[in-house]
């Protein structure tokens with residue numbers, strides 16, 4: 001079931017349902033892509049029709065971040081769960097490990113994808129790391145050929161939004177991958193360069209606060225969170 005939040009059609013599923021659906025997509029013999037919008041995406045998509053189209057065209061649209069969950073509540077259409085992209089990605093790594101499948105990591109600064117891959121293989125020894133590529137390339141087509149030649153099943157695309165979503169929508173089906181996931185800064189986390197908030201903070205819905213504490217210069221980006229809530233409230237009044 002889909003739930004619309006300020007123009008974006010989120011999949012309203014439990015974590016178990018999402019993971020089961022992801023596993024199914026990964027085993028199907030055609031390309032699928034997954035997006036994980038947060039409040040910044042919602043505001044960007046308002047001004048960028050192509051980004052909005054690409055988000056709503058995804059096979060799974062997952063609510064990343066407490067701001068999306070609060071917006072849904074304000075709109076009177078609560079979501080069943082919040083599912084950060086990185087957690088969905090981790091669940092798909094488990095499935096890939098069972099399949100003894102092939103993984104390609106695209107994005108982040110030079111060297112980060114390799115280190116992320118090395119660490120992923122430590123916990124998922126049956127995965128074949130078939131390729132890596134940093135996210136600061138000029139020639140999109142050249143990168144496409146590199147990914148396609150590596151014949152991945154699962155592809156993490158970590159270029160930041162909206163670049164990663166547009167890349168997946170434009171080139172994904174030519175990669176031969178079964179499932180691509182747009183995951184922002186996830187490779188930095190997998191590589192141990194950036195730490196996620198401790199579980200206690202995550203459970204309280206305060207991951208954003210932890211991140212801000214660690215990286216105060218994100219304040220400008222995060223200031224968008226309340227703006228989305230205000231927009232959701234405005235929309236609720238209109239609907240009533």
Ligand code: UDP
Pocket residue numbers: 107108109134135136158159160161163183184185186187188
């Ligand atoms: N990035 C990239 N290519 C670019 C711009 C960014 O590979 O042209 C990477 C960047 O190194 C970082 C991630 O994309 O690893 C950006 O993460 P962002 O902060 O947007 O995502 P979030 O942390 O919000 O998930």
